[in-house]
Amino acid sequence: MSASTSSLAALAPTGRDARLLMRSGRYGGHTAGMAPGHVQGNLAILPKAQADDFLRFCQRNPKPCPLLAVSEPGDPALPTLGDDIDIRSDLPLYRVWRDGVLVDEVEDIGTLWRDDLVSFVIGCSFSFEEALLEAGVPLRHVAEGRNVAMYRTNLPTVPAGIFQGPLVVSMRPMKAADAIRAVQVTSRFPQVHGAPVHIGRPDLIGIADLGAPDFGEPVAVMDDELPVFWACGVTPQSVVMAAKPSFCITHAPGCMLVTDWLNHRIASF
């Protein structure tokens, strides 16, 4: 089943609608465009043995890893994000990792569930991108229907236990006045990466070629534009894969948890 963004909004106008659709098994695609105005989150599920380290890692690196919720061990519920959430079935597609290697993609993780699994839901840039578009700041990758360009930097994260590695950033090209407005708008959203971490020269943060992103797809940067860089939720995924935990489940790219939270409600000021 595939659908355009507008029909996705009609199909699932609320977070609960989106989750019930996933839970029914009738939809396994991307969540962009579903439940407009609702916060979506990245997912990482780890055994308790690694989860404590990972929680400290997120606490120490709030810009790439802004935690929206952490579950009780073995409990598939996340009541602060939505009172009916079952994390085993409510995302369209999951990735299963063993020893840092992707071993499967599945639409339901009920049969993989264990009493020691802890779910981490991490804010994603969909929320601030909605706010940027509402503020009249154009986003080229959205206009062109591409994934945002993402790059490994030479900026370190603060390690915790087995978790360490470089910051991954997303890049959006903007005219200077829009870049200034974007700092203002995204500063209001600390739970979804907040303000940019860098503006301007990519080489200063270890990016050699903007045309060759490490993740996502490249977009053009015009002569009168600045590249603007935000801490990216791919950072924790990259760090988790590098740590090679014995077992891990994540969302598949673009297949997020849709929550009951409203983007406008998580804005400061």
Add this chain to the structure above:
Amino acid sequence: MSASTSSLAALAPTGRDARLLMRSGRYGGHTAGMAPGHVQGNLAILPKAQADDFLRFCQRNPKPCPLLAVSEPGDPALPTLGDDIDIRSDLPLYRVWRDGVLVDEVEDIGTLWRDDLVSFVIGCSFSFEEALLEAGVPLRHVAEGRNVAMYRTNLPTVPAGIFQGPLVVSMRPMKAADAIRAVQVTSRFPQVHGAPVHIGRPDLIGIADLGAPDFGEPVAVMDDELPVFWACGVTPQSVVMAAKPSFCITHAPGCMLVTDWLNHRIASF
């Protein structure tokens, strides 16, 4: 009489102390460093015949011309900025202009006062510079004891009556992370120019050579820094001079009105 910044603070710890010192005629120097934490303002005094146009000009161009107060015609008081202010004596040094030409510098304008004069007090960057330094953002021109570098741009202001002309900006070089922090900090201060108007390439706003400012003194921009540009209070002075009103009084550069307002009180959020 001259004094270091720290002794100026001791000499005039409050706005009222500063104004009484000026009124006594015992001090004719710069006000930077006086009454730390208090808002200082640029001054423009115009006959009522031109003042109405100028008020509309300020209303239409709030980033370069953020009005802190406008007096009643002929009234030397500005009660909202300090209950004892006499604008004829409370600045250290004034400039007198006739037909757009500087004709005198005086420490008191009592003998020049007229029943039709209207005083405009316009926010200045001292307030946001204090906030930037408190936020740990280094300011090279402050560290080097220079006037900030200012440039005429090719960005137009919105005209009103006889008043029109290009935006003048001040430039402060910063590392990218500090530039982002500076957007956040100065956005909180709309009454003293607010957020930057441009970041990065000076040629995009009509500045050919950062080493040759139109006003103030140049500062170095290091290889890993971005030039960050703010709308500047020299804009209204430049516009007034170009309009060549028959009569006008301004503060002399660096010789501001020290108010009773606290910088922290004019911050948003």
